[in-house]
Amino acid sequence: MDAEQLRQYLEFYQDLGVKSLYRRTVVAPAAPAAPAVEVAPPAPMELPPLAPSDDTLLKIIQDIGDCRRCKLHEGRNKIVFGVGNEQAPLVFVGEGPGADEDAQGIPFVGRAGQLLTQMIEGTARKEGMNLLRNDIYIANVVKCRPPENRTPEPEEMEICGQFLHRQLMAIRPKAICALGGTAARALTGHKEGVTKMRGKWFKWQDIPVMVTYHPSYLLRAYNVEPKREAWEDLKKLLHYVYD
Ligand code: SF4
Numbered sequence: 211m212d213a214e215q216l217r218q219y220l221e222f223y224q225d226l227g228v229k230s231l232y233r234r235t236v237v238a239p240a241a242p243a244a245p246a247v248e249v250a251p252p253a254p255m256e257l258p259p260l261a262p263s264d265d266t267l268l269k270i271i272q273d274i275g276d277c278r279r280c281k282l283h284e285g286r287n288k289i290v291f292g293v294g295n296e297q298a299p300l301v302f303v304g305e306g307p308g309a310d311e312d313a314q315g316i317p318f319v320g321r322a323g324q325l326l327t328q329m330i331e332g333t334a335r336k337e338g339m340n341l342l343r344n345d346i347y348i349a350n351v352v353k354c355r356p357p358e359n360r361t362p363e364p365e366e367m368e369i370c371g372q373f374l375h376r377q378l379m380a381i382r383p384k385a386i387c388a389l390g391g392t393a394a395r396a397l398t399g400h401k402e403g404v405t406k407m408r409g410k411w412f413k414w415q416d417i418p419v420m421v422t423y424h425p426s427y428l429l430r431a432y433n434v435e436p437k438r439e440a441w442e443d444l445k446k447l448l449h450y451v452y453d
Contacts, residue, residue: 245418245450248410249400261379267296270376274353280369282306282354282362288315292349292377299384300451301347302326303374304424305392306362312355317348322426326389329425333444339452349377351396367396378414385451386414387444390424409443420447 271291277283290307293316302318310320318326327343334341352362352370362370374396378386388394391404397419398412407421422443423436 245411247413247418249398249407249412261376265376265380267292267377267380270373270380274373277353280352280354280366282352282356282366282370285357286354287312289353290315290317290350290355291353291373292347293317294343294347295345296347296381298345298347298381300387300447301349301378301381301383301385302330302387302389303393303397304348304350304389306350306352307355308359308426309355317350318425321429322424325425325429329440329444333441334448334452337445337448339448341448341452347377347381347383349374351393361392367392371396378417383417385447386417386419387447388412388419388421390427393424394419394421408439409446418450420450422447 274289274291277289286307290311294301304318307317308320308322310323311317317323326348330343330346331341351367351374353373354370356362356366386397388397391407394404394407394412395401397414398407398421400407400412404421404423404427408423410421412419412421420443423433423440425440427433428437428440
């Protein structure tokens, strides 16, 4: 990060009302031990810490307000902040809202969202866990729907990703699940496609990240093998978090 990027970064936080930045202490993982990271992280960017120590989801929502910080605000109906248990040990992160999410202001409520719910609850049931969608937390990298459901641009992800960063810091889950390549790349910094990354453990800060397919990809009828792989990924993830 050069001096100009750092200046813009700090201005962004000043704009959010964040008055002070602190360097977070890395806490040793509690038992059971975190899964071994299977893919070494790329060279880390030297960033100042992003969230105040007393941050809450409510405070982040208030800071977002009627956000116009990137051009995605132009076509949105509702900001889609996130939904679920604010103390969830597991957070799912997708790419951005679609049409149904934009209309309702809730992430993963369309067909892909229904499949995600079935996958979470169905896998948990089969593995003997009592887990409902409401027990976890779901958010996206960007909070406003990109036009024509296009992939968010790097600048949009960088700007809005700061809110995701604060959400994750406020929740501090035991693990994160990145749904699809865009979320995976945003969280891990790796540039590979999702087929290479899925089923492996990465890290966001000191939190393990499991990468799997986005449910909208799995809705395509011919994707039989990816469906099986996604169930495998979820099993691995749920056992790590809830065993
Ligand atoms: S996508 Fe994020 S940063 Fe952009 S306008 Fe929406 S809330 Fe603001």
